[in-house]
Amino acid sequence: MNEAPPLLHIRGVAKTFGAVRALRSADLEVRAGEAHALMGANGAGKSTLVKIITGVFPADAGEMTLAGQPAAFRSPAEARRAGIVSVYQDPAIVPDLTVAQNMRLARVSSDKVKAAMRDLGVERVDLKTVARDVDFALLRLIDLARALASDPRILMLDEITAALPADLSERVFKVVRDFRSRGASVIFISHRMAEIAMLCDRATVLRDGITVGVTPTKGAEETIVNLMLGSDVAKATTAPAARPARPETAHEAPALEVKDLAYGHALHGVSFRVNRGEVLGVAALEGQGQEELFDCIAGVRRADAGEVRAEGRVLKLRHPADAIRAGLVLVPANRLVSLLPQRSVQENVALAAFGRLRSWGPIAMGEERRRVDMAVRKLQIDTRAAAEVRRLSGGNMQKVVIARWIAAGFKTLLCFDPTRGIDMGAKKQIYALMREIADQGLSVLLFTSELPEIRLACDRAIVLFGGQISGEMPAAEADEARLLRAAHGLTRAEAAAALA
């Protein structure tokens, strides 16, 4: 299309962390004014490549040219001066400084920040607020506004929409389009195929640290998926198997029953039940009370009113240990919260099983190894970096959290957005795992921020809106449109009226 030399050209970049080869040979070519998608399964090396480009750490090998000139940055500050700015997955906003101080930290003009915040629709944020008190989704937009205000030549967005509600994502897309139309380039990392197709011109696909292909995005979903999954194409093309509806088991007590649960301003009388052998999906937009709901059931927060029953027994939940004892175990969204990042996979998996001190004697090492090995094999955890959990990729960390509960035993798994920022392969494995759990007569309560997942993984779905249940439907009927309507608090009639 375009014969001008690429703005950013990367050839053969490699990076090794200890025993893990995060990047073997990554190539990337970004033209001026192009929106370029960087895709790949978890652990494929996307984040590593972004961090090398922005100077977070140096590459072991390979070369990079910016506008034809060789370039290598020793810090994000240097990359910023050269016009490359990244919005990372976790906002680079210092929590104890105010929003305004954070802007000054990066030396961007406050007028430009205000203009960018206006474009993003977050101009109402008080710049004197301490960043710690600002919601996560908003912080990402502030981080983006700050990046835009520095007028970069290349803007890198790492999973910018992962935690954003749909309306805010739309604004981000609009701002990114405007930004491109001024001749700057965008490198966009996302697992959401629809976004990629809508926003990007071309995509570079990484697999196991190697660039395996570059393709225009228009109508190339299949190609991209196949490139990401490699030879194992079959995995990608199988549709989720249709499941027979589960027979109603009204005669027995449900695995989990929640009645009139209330918590502060977040939950107002939420009631539902999860039957044995069922995966119940929870769909909701950002901040509709889902976090509080899961925390209350898992004993992390104490509900103001209402009751939680497990197999018919009313629970007194004052501490996560109470919930765990009743067989309710939480897989939180932030994987690092529940892992010991500097300990091994084995210890992390074994921790839950040996969390309670049954005897003061030594741990039965053989038994520990057997249980852990079983769980690790079952979840196909990539154990190249088994010595320290923090070296694993996000998807593998999530599997370690689930593996620990499989090793320890449970009755109901409470999964809070387990697939956030995880690649398709790992997602499919996690769905399959939930199905397997349910088939064994155990139950799963699954919140997911990605609505299509509900149909793939669940038997039945409830929708939360404003701290109340605004809809309930079998998974077969839980298409995106219906879920979205309920998630916005619209009944069918109102929706029809609104759309008319």
Add this chain to the structure above:
Amino acid sequence: MTDAAPRNTGSSWRTLARAGRFLGMPLLLAASLAATVAVHPDFGSFEIQSLALGALPLALAAAAQAIVVISGGIDLSIGSMIAVSNVLSASLMHHADFRQSLALSILVLVAGAGQGLLNGLVVAFSRIPDVVATLTTGFIWGGVALLILERPGGGAPAAYLNIGAGADFWPWLPNALVMMIVAIAAIWLPIRLSRIGLLIYAAGSDPVAAFRSGVNVMQARTIAYVFSGIACAFGGMALTMTTGIGAPLAGAYYTLSSVAAVVIGGVSLAGGRGGMVGPVIAALLLTLAPMVLVFLGIDPNYGQVIQGTLIVLVVMIAGFFAFLQERK
């Protein structure tokens, strides 16, 4: 729905917590002074003067510690650096006149900055945790102090020793307190009012986010150590003024007491949070407590137990306020 509003920050709990953070320490000091007068009605301007003079070295040690802790580190060499400045000033000024001793003070400050710089460079380049790095440099500075002055001795001209004594402005405003305020303001205001302060707070609050925002975290932390060294030099000279001599082993008390003052004064040991007023008032309180115990006629051996208990209580109360602030 479509408008993302910041979380409501105006709840009464937060207001109370914020008020507690700003007013807590001054109120605690006022209450302690009132209690002191209650148990010892003779407590007057002279006692205030000796309190301020006695607290001067610790206040500067607390300031030194606060800067480093805010930047995300901890400095366990503070006592040794104070000792070096103490013996250096006492040996250099022994036979000097007043004007010469003032000039030598500048030399001592430069030496303090140099020690702080070395601390900072060791931390920045070795990537050894601050606790270990400053513990070891503390041994080095302790040895240097013994090399300068093997046993307690030296001195300084009487005019120099008397700078901090008495009260020239108003009987209730001791010279030592004026010195304390001037010295700490001279160190702290340039930090707080410039970009350096922003960098130091950012480095302490979240080094990763700061690095990604373009901050040179190690540089910011090294600068914090340099200022800490300067504050220690002030503290060592203050010790010379209060004791009249140099003593190579006199610094030991200040290392852990400065940590106590910082914790009581509301500076988070995790970094990035807190200010300078709290630790300085805490230094006054830590000096006042043993005085009160003497007034009460309590065995000094109980004194330490009581003092430790008080520190725990104050920190718990501060923790309670922090807890209130975390709640919406």
